[in-house]
Amino acid sequence: MSRLLVVFLSVMLGSAIAHSDYHIPNLGEKATEFKDEGKEAHKREGMSHAASLILQRKMHPELLLHKRDKTLRQGVRGGYAQLKECVECHTSVDKNGEHVPINAPDQFCATCHEKVGTSLDCFSCHRTTPAEEL
Amino acid sequence: MKELNRREFIKNSTAVTASVATVASGISLTTFAAGPKETDPVTNEKRWGMLIDTNKLTEVDIEDMVSACQEEHGWGEETHSTGDQKPGWIKKVKVKDTATQRISNLALMCQHCEEPPCVDVCPTNASMKREDGIVLVDKHRCIGCRYCMMACPYDARSFVHEDLSNQKEHMPRGKGTVESCTLCVHKVDKGEQPACVEALNSDAVVFGDLLDPTSNIHQTLKRVQSTQIRADLNLNTGVRYSGI
Amino acid sequence: MSIIRYEQTQGKSLGFYALIAGLGAFILAALGSVYFMEHSGHHVTGMSNRIVWGLPHVFALFLIVAASGALNIASIASVFNKKIYKPLSRLSGLVALALLAGGLMVLVLDLGRPDRLIVAMTEYNFESIFAWNIILYNGFFLIVGVYLWMMFERRMNKYSRKVGIAAFTWRLILTTGTGSIFGFLVARQAYDAVIMAPMFVVMSFAFGLAFFVLVLMASYKWTERALGDAIVNRLSNLLGVFVAAVLYFVAVYHLGNLYLAENSGVENFILMDGGIYTQLFWYGQIILGGLLPLALLYSPATKGNRSMLGLASVLVILGGLAQLYVIIIGGQAYPMELFPGKEILEGYGTIAAYTPTLPELMLGLGGIAVALIAITYLVKFLPFLPESLADHVADPHHKN
Numbered sequence: 105m106s107r108l109l110v111v112f113l114s115v116m117l118g119s120a121i122a123h124s125d126y127h128i129p130n131l132g133e134k135a136t137e138f139k140d141e142g143k144e145a146h147k148r149e150g151m152s153h154a155a156s157l158i159l160q161r162k163m164h165p166e167l168l169l170h171k172r173d174k175t176l177r178q179g180v181r182g183g184y185a186q187l188k189e190c191v192e193c194h195t196s197v198d199k200n201g202e203h204v205p206i207n208a209p210d211q212f213c214a215t216c217h218e219k220v221g222t223s224l225d226c227f228s229c230h231r232t233t234p235a236e237e238l
Numbered sequence: 239m240k241e242l243n244r245r246e247f248i249k250n251s252t253a254v255t256a257s258v259a260t261v262a263s264g265i266s267l268t269t270f271a272a273g274p275k276e277t278d279p280v281t282n283e284k285r286w287g288m289l290i291d292t293n294k295l296t297e298v299d300i301e302d303m304v305s306a307c308q309e310e311h312g313w314g315e316e317t318h319s320t321g322d323q324k325p326g327w328i329k330k331v332k333v334k335d336t337a338t339q340r341i342s343n344l345a346l347m348c349q350h351c352e353e354p355p356c357v358d359v360c361p362t363n364a365s366m367k368r369e370d371g372i373v374l375v376d377k378h379r380c381i382g383c384r385y386c387m388m389a390c391p392y393d394a395r396s397f398v399h400e401d402l403s404n405q406k407e408h409m410p411r412g413k414g415t416v417e418s419c420t421l422c423v424h425k426v427d428k429g430e431q432p433a434c435v436e437a438l439n440s441d442a443v444v445f446g447d448l449l450d451p452t453s454n455i456h457q458t459l460k461r462v463q464s465t466q467i468r469a470d471l472n473l474n475t476g477v478r479y480s481g482i
Numbered sequence: 483m484s485i486i487r488y489e490q491t492q493g494k495s496l497g498f499y500a501l502i503a504g505l506g507a508f509i510l511a512a513l514g515s516v517y518f519m520e521h522s523g524h525h526v527t528g529m530s531n532r533i534v535w536g537l538p539h540v541f542a543l544f545l546i547v548a549a550s551g552a553l554n555i556a557s558i559a560s561v562f563n564k565k566i567y568k569p570l571s572r573l574s575g576l577v578a579l580a581l582l583a584g585g586l587m588v589l590v591l592d593l594g595r596p597d598r599l600i601v602a603m604t605e606y607n608f609e610s611i612f613a614w615n616i617i618l619y620n621g622f623f624l625i626v627g628v629y630l631w632m633m634f635e636r637r638m639n640k641y642s643r644k645v646g647i648a649a650f651t652w653r654l655i656l657t658t659g660t661g662s663i664f665g666f667l668v669a670r671q672a673y674d675a676v677i678m679a680p681m682f683v684v685m686s687f688a689f690g691l692a693f694f695v696l697v698l699m700a701s702y703k704w705t706e707r708a709l710g711d712a713i714v715n716r717l718s719n720l721l722g723v724f725v726a727a728v729l730y731f732v733a734v735y736h737l738g739n740l741y742l743a744e745n746s747g748v749e750n751f752i753l754m755d756g757g758i759y760t761q762l763f764w765y766g767q768i769i770l771g772g773l774l775p776l777a778l779l780y781s782p783a784t785k786g787n788r789s790m791l792g793l794a795s796v797l798v799i800l801g802g803l804a805q806l807y808v809i810i811i812g813g814q815a816y817p818m819e820l821f822p823g824k825e826i827l828e829g830y831g832t833i834a835a836y837t838p839t840l841p842e843l844m845l846g847l848g849g850i851a852v853a854l855i856a857i858t859y860l861v862k863f864l865p866f867l868p869e870s871l872a873d874h875v876a877d878p879h880h881k882n
Contacts, residue, residue, distance in 0.1 A: 175278070176376050179368055181427050183276030188407050205403075223597075229377050229412030231405045318523065322530035331829030333821050346829065348821075355669060361612035362605040378713060381602050382594015384534040385612050391669030391818060393830055396531050397594060400523035413523045415596030467820060471668060481820070 129215035132194030132206070145193075168226075187226060192234045205232035277427070285371040285449040286350070286421055286476060288435070289455050289464060292342040293481035294442035299347045300330040306437030307347075310422065310467075311409045318400040322337045325396035328434060333482065342482045345434065348373055348419035349467060350476035356386035356395065357424045364415075371448075371476050380415040387416060391468045394418050407477040421476075448476065486569045489869040493862035495551045498704075505855040507817045512848020515841035524594065528843050532834035538592040539804045541846030544689065545585030545853060546619070546660055547682055550653040551690020553578040553626065555717075555723045556633075557653070560646030566713060566877050569868040570698070571625050571642075575630045576857060576866050577694050578653075579623060583855030585618060611662050618656040621624070621675060625649050634864070664809065671748040672813030677738065681731040685802065688724035692798035695721060697857060699792055701867060710873030711786065717789050722779040727800060732805075742876050748816045751833075759812035762804045771801010809847055811836055 110238040131139065139144055144153040146160040160167075167185040172182040196204045207213050207227040217224045280309070308314040313325045328347035334340070350373045356365040357373065363377035365386045375386075375395075387395045395418040397413060405411050408424040420431035430436070435445040446455035464480040492498075499859055519526060523624035529536040555574035559567035590596055606613045629649045632642040661682030667673040695717050703711035736753065739745040752759055777784075784790040815834045820826065868875070 172378060174276075176374065176378070177366060177368065179280035179370065179423070179427055181277045208337070229405065229410035229415065231407050231410070232403070235407040271497055316525075318525040321533070322532040323525050324531075326531065329829050331820075332827040333824040334827055335824050337823065341827070355667075358609050359666075360607055361610045361614060361616060362601050363607045364605075379605055380595065380600075381598045383602075383612065384594070385610070387531065387534040388814070389667055389669060392820070393532070393818065397524065397534060399525035399530075399585075414520075416594070468669070470822075482824075 130196060130210060130212055132212045133197050134193040135212075136195065187230055188235070191231065195233055203233035207232055267368075280368055280370040280427075282369045282371075283449065285352075285448045286426060287371070287446065287455055288350075288421075289444045289458055289480065290345060290430070290477065290478045291442050291444075291462075292344045292479045294440065295343060295345070297330065297332075297343050299438055299440070300343055302332060303345050303434035303439050303443070304431045307419070310406070310425075310433035311405045311420075312404075312411065313396075316400055316402070323397075323399045325398070325417065326416070327394075327396065344479060344482060346392060346394070347477070348390075348421070349392050349419055349473070350419075352474035352476070354473065355389040355391065355471075359385045359389040361385065366458065368423070372423050372426070373418075374420055374423065375416050377394060377410060377412065377415045377417070382414040382416065384416065391471055391473070408437075429453050483765060486584055486868045486875065487870075488865035488867065490571065490863060490865050491701065492511065492862045493532070498858070498862075501858055502855065506850040507798070508527035508844075508851035509848050509855065511844045512591075512851065515844040515848070516596075519592075519841050519845070520648055526839065528837045528839050529842075530834070530836070533811060533836040535810055535814065536836060537807075537811075537838040537842040538588050538845050540803060540810055541849050542585045542588040542592070542804050543660065543810065544803055545581045545588065545849050547579050547657060547686045547806075548689035548693050548799075549581035549585060549686075550622070550657045550660075551686035551688065552581055552694045553649060553653050554687060554690060555694060556629070557646060557650040560643045561650045563668070569871060569876060570694075570713070571646075572630065572633050572866045573698065573701075573861075574694060575626050575649075576860055577853075578690070579626050579630075580853040580856040580860075581690070581693065582619060582622060583856060584849040584851075587852055588849035591845060611659060611666055615656075615663065615714075617657045618652070618659050622656055625652050635659065653686075654683060657690065659687045664813070669818055670813060671745050671819055672752070672809070672816060675735065675739065677731065681728075681735055684724065684727045685805070688721065688728050688745050688798055689802040690718065691721050691724055692795040692802070695795045696799075697790060697854075699788060701861060702871065707867070707877075708870045710871055710876055712831050712873045712877040713871055714788065715786060718779055718786075718794075721791075721794065721798065722776060725775050725779070726838065727778075728805075729768070732767070732772075733775055744819065744822070747819070748813070751816045752812055756812060756816070756833075759808050759815065763808045763812075765807060766804030767801050770797050775801070 111234050119177055135145065144156075146156050148156045150160065151159070166187075168187060168190075171180075171183070171185040172187075175186075191206050195206045196211060198204050205227070207224055209218070213224055213227075273403045307328045313326065316324055319325075328345055330343060331346045332341065332343050335342075347386055350367075352367075352371065354365070354367055354373045356366050361383065362381055363374045363453055364381070365373070366376055367373045382397065382399055387397065395416050395425075396414050397416050402411055402481070403414050409420075411417055422434075425432060431445050435443050444455045444458055446453040448456060448459070450456055459478065462480050464478045465482060466475045466478055493863075527536060553574055555567050556571035556578075557574075558564050590599055591657040593599070602616060608614075625645070626649055629642065629645045632638040632645045659681045661679035664673040665676055665678035698717075699709065699714070739749050752763055754760060756763075756824060766777045775797045778790045778797075779785065779828075815836060817826075817831045817833070819832060825831075
């Protein structure tokens with residue numbers, strides 16, 4: 105019985121810590137500007153901005169997955185959910201004015217992915233910084 | 239009581255799953271306040287192809303085509319791969335007829351077959367052919383088994399033997415997957431020509447829709463004699479050659 | 483017929499732990515090699531865009547082919563009703579499963595993206611022979627597992643013949659599928675031949691039996707159990723027949739290829755001037771792996787001698803590895819015929835170079851070690867081995 109209690113308490117404690125540990129990840133340079141200007145990113149019709157953001161946060165893998173197959177296999181171009189757009193807005197710039205790879209530790213993608221322990225496979229092939237200006 | 243609980247639990251969780259599914263399917267219907275529109279999927283009303291006239295093609299031309307391809311897709315700067323490990327999406331091949339001693343030079347790349355052996359053998363459907371005839375590797379699904387490279391009659395595919403970074407935005411490439419000529423699908427979808435064709439800008443290489451009777455390539459193919467490499471395999475390639 | 487009693491091995495001796503430790507070391511070395519290869523990329527191997535399948539695939543295909551062959555002993559007992567092989571059925575099923583596990587491990591760990599194995603299990607292209615093979619391998623595990631259960635569980639014994647027939651059919655299809663991985667590659671002169679499939683089946687008979695004989699003799703010697711000549715001599719004869727059959731198929735395959743002018747180039751390469759491949763073919767595959775074992779098995783001076791049977795089995799295995807090396811790597815090294823009637827001066831058409839590296843070798847040996855460690859452990863935990871295979875137990879009618 106006492107053992108059960110210990111397990112129960114540690115689970116409670118763990119979830120409390122996990123909760124208090126929540127913080128907004130490094131949004132990246134353009135996304136931060138966008139937010140500071142008061143613009144509503146990822147806003148969907150018929151949904152509040154807050155709800156749209158939650159949806160984006162929860163479902164970005166599904167959205168990207170769906171689009172990726174359409175683009176590559178059927179040749180559907182343009183539209184929402186393009187990985188290069190994610191990278192474009194959510195990368196940061198370091199002191200030297202260079203873009204930091206979005207999957208680097210403490211950057212936009214890595215923050216959450218490391219915390220929840222899910223692999224981040226996009227960038228084993230995709231470019232991690234916005235394309236160089238031509 | 240316990241039994242009831244379990245049943246209730248199943249009922250409830252089904253309801254939750256169903257509502258999640260409804261929300262999820264609703265999402266694809268929810269549109270964005272602003273954003274670019276998606277294009278329609280490509281269809282088999284088009285079949286992209288290329289005609290390479292080796293009589294008009296100089297060796298320098300072919301080298302230009304190769305470097306244009308490297309520039310466009312960012313291959314060829316691998317530092318660790320040696321010899322045959324280096325990628326070669328397009329290469330210059332020089333052949334001599336054993337009877338007549340006639341020498342011709344040609345650019346060899348993925349021939350974008352109508353019946354591609356690489357697509358037949360791929361266990362995961364990563365090797366695929368788009369409706370408009372462009373043969374691609376879906377690197378999201380490629381497990382790096384290299385069976386497609388065994389099956390390709392044209393030695394057209396390369397395996398990425400090392401870690402890469404700083405890829406081109408339109409051309410993701412990564413260690414452990416197979417890659418080959420995409421016929422510059424990202425440009426073709428925008429209505430442009432493949433990089434190697436643009437680099438040459440002469441009538442030695444014609445690119446276009448093989449099925450369109452008004453296209454330059456369709457009419458040229460009607461007029462001049464042309465061949466497919468390994469025509470005996472009946473693969474009906476999208477890339478054709480004349481003068482060999 | 484006397485009742486056969488099966489018993490676990492003790493597995494407490496110093497020798498047992500030494501064996502486990504030795505095999506474990508090989509497995510660790512293999513895992514280290516995999517980490518090195520996957521972390522750096524395949525540039526650290528000898529494989530390239532021309533030799534896309536290298537030494538790991540030689541070992542992997544050898545083990546997979548041998549796996550289906552090792553099941554033959556059980557099949558002879560249950561399908562063809564040869565009672566003398568019956569006591570060996572359980573071990574036969576075990577060796578088959580262990581070899582397949584080892585082979586698949588090597589195959590999977592050499593993938594460019596082994597982390598995506600789940601994709602291979604969920605995305606099937608049913609036109610791909612490779613995808614069929616994935617199904618065939620998984621099915622083999624299942625069907626041989628059920629087969630073993632039927633043999634172990636007394637009340638299920640009555641079904642063992644039916645399941646045995648199913649397993650036998652399945653293994654024939656499996657090896658046909660493995661051979662067809664090469665047989666259907668129309669573009670490559672060395673492979674495009676339907677005979678590849680039956681040749682792989684016969685190769686599996688020989689390699690699988692050789693492996694089985696070694697496992698059997700070693701386990702009976704090390705556990706100090708009786709193993710009579712009645713069984714050993716039969717296995718020895720059987721091995722001889724299979725080795726001869728492989729030689730026959732190899733001869734038909736090459737003669738058939740020589741007859742076609744379009745394939746004379748690659749035939750010349752393998753048989754005459756292919757350097758290492760020619761040497762491996764003649765010295766490795768034909769002499770060491772074929773003629774010498776036949777001589778050892780049949781010549782009056784060595785016939786019936788267990789050490790010589792063991793040596794013959796080792797030679798058959800080495801010859802088999804040489805044969806697969808020649809088929810897989812030799813077949814790729816010779817360039818494809820891109821322009822019939824033309825000579826390629828530049829850009830393609832040279833003989834591709836391949837030097838296997840240590841990590842590739844260790845990965846391949848690791849596959850064999852996995853198979854052996856699985857056998858060693860499982861005979862300790864389950865009664866696979868009859869406590870005695872002395873002549874009067876195995877074959878009461880045996881006369882010396």
